[in-house]
Amino acid sequence: MNATMGTLSDAATGVAGRADAMDGLRIRNFSGTVGEVTVANPRMRTRGVDVYYGDKHAIKNVTLDIGSNEVIAMIGPSGCGKSTFLRCLNRMNDTVEGCRVTGHITLDDKDVYDRQMDPVVLRAQVGMVFQKPNPFPKPIYDNIAYGPRIHGIAASRAELDEIVESSLRRAGLWDEVKDRLDQPGTGLSGGQQQRLCIARAIAVSPEVILMDEPCSALDPIATAKIEELIDELRQNYTICIVTHSMQQAARVSQRTAYFHLGDLIEVGETTQIFTNPRHKLTEDYITGRFG
Amino acid sequence: MNGKEGGHIVQRFDAQLGSLKDLVLEMGRLVLQQVRDAAQALEEGDTGLARQVVHRDRDINTLDMKGQELCLELLATRQPVASDLRFVMAMSQAVNNLERAADETKKLGYVVSRVYGENDLQPIPSLFQDARHMAASAVELLEDALEAVEELDVDKAVAVVQGDEQLNEAFHAGLRRLATFLFEDPRNVRHVIEAVFVLKALERVGDHATNLAEFVIYAVKGKDVRYVKAEHLSSGFLDAG
Amino acid sequence: MSTPLLIAALLVLTAVAYVLGRRRSVAVSAGAGGIRNLHSLPSYYGSYAALWCLIPALLVLALWVAFRSTIVTELVVRDLPQEMQQLGPDRLGLVLNDVRNLTSGNVVSREVTPELRAAADHLKSLERTSAAAMAVVVLSLGVIGGGLAWRQISPRLRARNRVEAIVNVLLIVASLIAIFTTVGIVLSVLFESILFFRTVPMTSFLFGLDWSPQIALRADQAGSSGAFGAVPLFTGTLLISGIAMLVAVPIGLMAAIYLSEYASREFRAVAKPVLEVLAGIPTVVYGFFAALTVAPLVRDAGVALGLEVASESALAAGLVMGIMIIPFVSSLSDDVINAVPQSMRDASYALGATQSETVRQVVLPAALPGIVGSILLAVSRAIGETMIVVMAAGLSAKLTANPLDSVTTVTVQIVTLLVGDQEFDSPKTLAAFALGLVLFVVTLGLNVIALHVVRKYREQYE
Ligand SMILES: Nc1ncnc2c1ncn2[C@@H]1O[C@H](COP(=O)(O)OP(=O)(O)O)[C@@H](O)[C@H]1O
Ligand SMILES: [Mg+2]
Numbered sequence: 001m002n003a004t005m006g007t008l009s010d011a012a013t014g015v016a017g018r019a020d021a022m023d024g025l026r027i028r029n030f031s032g033t034v035g036e037v038t039v040a041n042p043r044m045r046t047r048g049v050d051v052y053y054g055d056k057h058a059i060k061n062v063t064l065d066i067g068s069n070e071v072i073a074m075i076g077p078s079g080c081g082k083s084t085f086l087r088c089l090n091r092m093n094d095t096v097e098g099c100r101v102t103g104h105i106t107l108d109d110k111d112v113y114d115r116q117m118d119p120v121v122l123r124a125q126v127g128m129v130f131q132k133p134n135p136f137p138k139p140i141y142d143n144i145a146y147g148p149r150i151h152g153i154a155a156s157r158a159e160l161d162e163i164v165e166s167s168l169r170r171a172g173l174w175d176e177v178k179d180r181l182d183q184p185g186t187g188l189s190g191g192q193q194q195r196l197c198i199a200r201a202i203a204v205s206p207e208v209i210l211m212d213e214p215c216s217a218l219d220p221i222a223t224a225k226i227e228e229l230i231d232e233l234r235q236n237y238t239i240c241i242v243t244h245s246m247q248q249a250a251r252v253s254q255r256t257a258y259f260h261l262g263d264l265i266e267v268g269e270t271t272q273i274f275t276n277p278r279h280k281l282t283e284d285y286i287t288g289r290f291g
Numbered sequence: 292m293n294g295k296e297g298g299h300i301v302q303r304f305d306a307q308l309g310s311l312k313d314l315v316l317e318m319g320r321l322v323l324q325q326v327r328d329a330a331q332a333l334e335e336g337d338t339g340l341a342r343q344v345v346h347r348d349r350d351i352n353t354l355d356m357k358g359q360e361l362c363l364e365l366l367a368t369r370q371p372v373a374s375d376l377r378f379v380m381a382m383s384q385a386v387n388n389l390e391r392a393a394d395e396t397k398k399l400g401y402v403v404s405r406v407y408g409e410n411d412l413q414p415i416p417s418l419f420q421d422a423r424h425m426a427a428s429a430v431e432l433l434e435d436a437l438e439a440v441e442e443l444d445v446d447k448a449v450a451v452v453q454g455d456e457q458l459n460e461a462f463h464a465g466l467r468r469l470a471t472f473l474f475e476d477p478r479n480v481r482h483v484i485e486a487v488f489v490l491k492a493l494e495r496v497g498d499h500a501t502n503l504a505e506f507v508i509y510a511v512k513g514k515d516v517r518y519v520k521a522e523h524l525s526s527g528f529l530d531a532g
Numbered sequence: 533m534s535t536p537l538l539i540a541a542l543l544v545l546t547a548v549a550y551v552l553g554r555r556r557s558v559a560v561s562a563g564a565g566g567i568r569n570l571h572s573l574p575s576y577y578g579s580y581a582a583l584w585c586l587i588p589a590l591l592v593l594a595l596w597v598a599f600r601s602t603i604v605t606e607l608v609v610r611d612l613p614q615e616m617q618q619l620g621p622d623r624l625g626l627v628l629n630d631v632r633n634l635t636s637g638n639v640v641s642r643e644v645t646p647e648l649r650a651a652a653d654h655l656k657s658l659e660r661t662s663a664a665a666m667a668v669v670v671l672s673l674g675v676i677g678g679g680l681a682w683r684q685i686s687p688r689l690r691a692r693n694r695v696e697a698i699v700n701v702l703l704i705v706a707s708l709i710a711i712f713t714t715v716g717i718v719l720s721v722l723f724e725s726i727l728f729f730r731t732v733p734m735t736s737f738l739f740g741l742d743w744s745p746q747i748a749l750r751a752d753q754a755g756s757s758g759a760f761g762a763v764p765l766f767t768g769t770l771l772i773s774g775i776a777m778l779v780a781v782p783i784g785l786m787a788a789i790y791l792s793e794y795a796s797r798e799f800r801a802v803a804k805p806v807l808e809v810l811a812g813i814p815t816v817v818y819g820f821f822a823a824l825t826v827a828p829l830v831r832d833a834g835v836a837l838g839l840e841v842a843s844e845s846a847l848a849a850g851l852v853m854g855i856m857i858i859p860f861v862s863s864l865s866d867d868v869i870n871a872v873p874q875s876m877r878d879a880s881y882a883l884g885a886t887q888s889e890t891v892r893q894v895v896l897p898a899a900l901p902g903i904v905g906s907i908l909l910a911v912s913r914a915i916g917e918t919m920i921v922v923m924a925a926g927l928s929a930k931l932t933a934n935p936l937d938s939v940t941t942v943t944v945q946i947v948t949l950l951v952g953d954q955e956f957d958s959p960k961t962l963a964a965f966a967l968g969l970v971l972f973v974v975t976l977g978l979n980v981i982a983l984h985v986v987r988k989y990r991e992q993y994e
Binding site for chain 2 (some may be wrong): 274277284288
Binding site (some may be wrong): 092 | 797873875876877878879880881882883884885886889893894897898
């Protein structure tokens with residue numbers, strides 16, 4: 001890896017231009033990421049993030065901005081640390097034994113890993129959708145109402161009803177389930193379950209939604225529905241999606257980040273990454289030349 | 292790409308890309324032969340050869356269709372990205388350009404048939420003297436362009452783009468000469484018009500060769516240089532982010 | 533040849549059949565172009581020959597052993613003098629007994645007459661012939677069976693399918709044995725209970741409030757006025773089980789939650805086996821722990837509080853029993869809680885739930901069916917428990933809901949009814965079967981409910 005990084009050091013672009021915007025945050029020497037890691041209107045920012053699982057260095061010095069109302073796709077071979085990075089953003093790694101995160105991550109300029117920051121509050125702001133649809137074995141209504149109830153968002157039953165309905169509508173699921181809200185969410189089809197999970201995440205009105213391979217268990221039609229949904233959700237949310245499907249990354253995202261063995265190799269406009277990637281590793285990965 | 296180290300995991304993909312390139316090269320050789328034959332027919336007033344040139348255009352049209360089909364198949368089944376995508380797009384354009392270059396040679400064939408085949412018209416070979424040089428340059432450009440395609444060699448491609456400037460200059464010089472000729476004897480207007488057709492066709496062949504070279508640059512570097520001045524095409528410019 | 537020896541010989545024969553069958557299949561395959569062209573692997577041909585050698589022979593052997601003594605006896609009787617044959621079946625049996633004793637050189641209860649001696653000799657020779665004939669028949673059957681199978685072997689023979697079919701039948705037979713045993717137990721209990729209900733009406737057994745089976749022993753009033761009201765026993769059982777569950781369910785469940793959700797991996801690795809050791813302690817140890825340590829403790833505590841506590845109290849027995857069944861609840865619950873997919877917890881955490889919210893609102897509801905199942909299993913364990921109650925709760929069948937009183941349970945009464953030597957068909961003995969039947973029905977019902985509950989909700993999160 002180091003050898004490769006050497007060859008591209010000259011290509012690393014000046015992120016230093018935005019250094020002044022990171023008030024109060026010490027910025028470490030940026031890694032050799034190719035491309036523009038910063039954006040004009042960031043929602044979340046990570047600076048020099050390292051993640052260790054025990055002795056294993058899973059994420060190495062990653063600096064990346066996640067812009068407001070953008071869909072950013074994370075791609076890379078299995079085990080390169082995409083999920084790990086994603087889970088840093090809402091501190092889901094806290095629940096993993098032996099996982100250590102260093103560096104700075106901010107959400108709207110607030111330090112995510114600060115002592116003052118309650119992960120409970122953070123996770124209400126940064127929602128997450130998982131690879132396998134994981135609705136609770138509860139009625140559809142209770143699945144959606146779970147988050148609002150925990151956070152005490154709804155003052156009355158009517159308000160809760162409204163949150164449930166609007167979340168399901170936004171997730172494009174309302175018409176399909178409005179007559180069976182009292183039936184278990186686990187009885188829906190895979191694609192519906194995943195949209196239910198998205199609706200569940202939306203119900204606590206987060207700012208950022210993290211999606212870890214949300215379509216890898218779905219058929220093409222269900223996948224298309226989710227992609228359409230992601231496109232609509234971009235109006236109101238920032239979405240960070242990990243995907244193994246290059247085509248999906250190309251279809252849904254505005255920016256794409258390529259990870260390799262824990263390094264963030266290249267970030268760029270999605271069209272640029274898929275027509276003219278600048279790093280050889282990115283090129284080799286997306287064109288299918290690995291091995 | 293084929294020839295480069297580290298092919299695709301799916302080797303059949305490499306094979307398909309290779310056969311696309313082979314088709315382009317094959318088509319290029321045919322077009323090259325057309326240009327040579329058309330120039331020779333013009334030089335020697337050989338209407339038989341001219342008819343052959345016109346006739347052979349069909350073979351090239353067939354290859355054109357085949358080439359576009361191959362590109363379509365690659366796009367549909369492999370969904371190429373990055374350099375693969377650029378390569379397929381470039382080859383698709385290359386096929387298109389070669390077909391149009393071939394059309395130009397067909398025009399040359401018609402001119403020869405008209406000028407030398409109709410009895411009421413007395414040919415004036417001196418009018419075609421610029422055409423001889425231009426045909427030679429066009430052939431050379433096309434040869435170099437095909438070599439650039441074969442080796443995906445950016446330097447050769449840049450040389451082709453820059454070489455086309457000379458062909459353009461020769462074209463304009465030729466037009467000027469024809470204009471003087473017309474001033475001297477306006478009755479030769481029909482001959483002059485045919486000669487203009489010839490020069491224009493040869494100039495277009497050069498342009499198509501240049502396009503080929505520009506698509507090579509696009510395939511390799513990912514830069515669209517069609518509207519970049521030839522003298523700016525340094526390797527520094529091409530490698531800049 | 534004695535039967536064990538015969539069986540050993542048969543097994544040797546089977547082994548030989550296996551080897552020969554295998555060898556022949558390889559040999560015939562040589563003509564057909566190698567083992568590849570055999571229908572099955574050579575070992576299947578070997579097994580085929582072996583099974584044909586073993587099974588028919590074994591069947592005949594079993595039948596022979598089963599009917600030998602009847603036939604031999606019949607033959608002996610036929611040769612007895614006329615007047616002896618005229619004797620009633622009972623007395624004839626006695627005579628035959630003497631004949632048998634005579635053959636095996638035991639003491640004989642009567643004078644040895646020549647007839648008797650002749651019969652004994654006859655018996656001896658019959659048995660000898662029978663044993664020899666059996667050996668010959670069984671072994672030759674083995675040879676014939678194995679030989680026929682061996683001759684059948686050809687590349688076309690579908691040996692694998694046939695062997696698998698035979699194995700299939702063997703598996704069915706094995707499971708039938710288990711089922712029939714259970715059915716047999718149930719039937720025997722049932723028949724004895726029916727005998728009991730002939731003397732004591734079912735209603736007075738099920739709803740009677742008085743249990744004093746001793747009365748029935750007195751004089752020969754043939755079990756009429758003994759009090760067989762089982763209600764005090766069932767309330768006693770209920771009381772003790774209830775106390776036990778009050779101890780075991782909260783402690784076991786909380787231990788399970790702690791172990792599966794909060795404890796570090798190292799602690800869990802130590803604590804879980806230690807908890808399970810509780811289940812391995814013999815109940816008699818719990819019994820004297822209850823009787824010698826806990827019961828006095830309970831009484832002293834009660835006295836200190838000014839309560840009247842019997843020296844053998846339901847409370848003491850229930851407490852100890854509760855401790856005993858903690859591992860049933862905790863271990864099973866721990867397993868089902870662990871079986872709740874991590875993705876459920878992730879989903880909850882990702883919505884901003886804390887760990888305890890996640891446990892209460894997601895994990896426990898998802899694991900509930902399994903937890904209920906584990907509790908019901910623990911209940912049936914508590915109901916069936918005897919030793920602790922015998923030692924710590926006393927034997928008096930009082931109808932009371934006071935945990936400080938001494939009570940008794942169904943199982944304890946079964947034990948006390950059956951120890952001692954009373955006539956087998958006295959109501960007192962038969963009452964044990966009736967109690968056993970009711971106990972069986974209750975625990976069976978609980979188990980069925982437990983299985984049903986577990987199965988009904990199991991698929992929910994898959
Ligand atoms: N809980 C964990 N404990 C130890 N190592 C882990 C754990 N989770 C992930 N890893 C390691 O970290 C690396 C990155 O994993 P992950 O982020 O899941 O990759 P990706 O999502 O890109 O496939 C992998 O090498 C993986 O083995
Ligand atoms: Mg992953």
